[in-house]
Amino acid sequence: MERTFDFLGPEVSGADRDRVAVIPVPVEWSASYGRGTARAPQAILDASMQIEFYNSALDLDLEKTGIVTLREKIAGKDDLVSFVRAHRDYFRETFPCFLGGEHSITPWILEGLGYESLGVVWLDAHADMREQYLGEKESHACAARNSLPFGKLVQIGVRSYSSEERDFLRGCDGTRVFGWWSEGAWEAIRRLPDPVYLSIDFDAVDPSILRAVGTPEPGGLQWDELMDLLSFVFENKRVVAMDAVELCPKERDETSDFIAAKIVYEAISRHIRKELRREA
Ligand SMILES: [Mn+2]
Known part of the structure; x- marks a missing residue:
């Protein structure tokens, strides 16, 4: 495994310990429409170099806060589960942020992390509640369903699903599904057990903000809503790990790569703000 400082740059290294580990997981094998998500982790890392170390929205300086990038060859489920499992203790001390790749990786990460039970906030x-998709049970379209064994879910931004999924959801008490960031969603997140895992599929965000995703859907979260949601989750729950998946970098749309990197940065910032406050 290689340790680098490819998220934001070497300036964010230098703490006495790793506070955040960014882990590229360029896994792509079941994408159904727009392809190219295997290129997303590198596109996000490249774009992150353009972001300020000082987060002006939070009045938080990320320089020397201990953000490391861990590069490991991860080709699929077995690699990912065993990598996460092998570093389980480290990931209890250091906040892991996995950059997909396809959404299929989320239940694999949850398996590797091995928490007895957790809450999952799923944007x-x-x-993603299909039993199988195109004959494949590990497809990105089944990722939320495959995560149910690991904890209770709250899904937000959901605005497209099949009638089979609707029927399944009606009888499923493992998740609560919201189309919008609303009062009902706040309450559902409050009721989730701790610790919490945060999974961000970039298509939760409105395509007017970020359009380079495999399966774009109009009517998504607006920027301010997403920032408010992230603040709410990190303030009210003990978030211990996250992923950000399904960016599909397109030529002539570097904006999407940058926005994706900025979303990851805003989530990581909220984790670091909380840690620094606790340490103070
Ligand atoms: Mn998804």
Whole structure:
């Protein structure tokens, strides 16, 4: 495994310990429409170099806060589960942020992390609750369903699903699904057990903000809503790990790569702000 400082740059290294580990997971094998998400982790890392170390929205300086990038060859489920499992203790001390790749990686990460039970906040345009998709049970379209064994879910931004998924959701008490960031969603997040895992599918965000995703859907989260949501989750729950998946970098749309990097940065900033406050 290689340790680098490819998220934001070497200036964010230098703490006495790793506070955040960014882990590229360029896994792509079941994408159904727009392809190219395997290139997303590198595109996000490249774009992150353009972001200020000082987060002016939070009045937080990320210089020397201990953000490291861990590069490991991860080709699929077995690699990912065993990598996460092998570093389980480290990931209890250091906040891991996995950059997909396909959404399929989320249940694999949850398996590797091995928490007895957790809450999962799942931002997504799609329910991802299919039993199988194109004959494949590990598809990105089944990722939320495959995460149910690991904890209770709250899904936000969901605005597209099949009638099969609707029927399944009606009888499923493992998740609560919201189309919008609303009072009901706050309450559902409050009721989730701790610790919490945060999964961000970039298609949860409105395509007017970020359009380079495999399966874009209109009517998604606006920027301010997403920032408010992230603040709410990190303030009210003990978030211990996250992923950000399904960016599909397109030529002539570097804006999407930058916005994706900025979303990751805003989430990581909220984690670091909380840690620094606790240490003070
Ligand atoms: Mn998804």
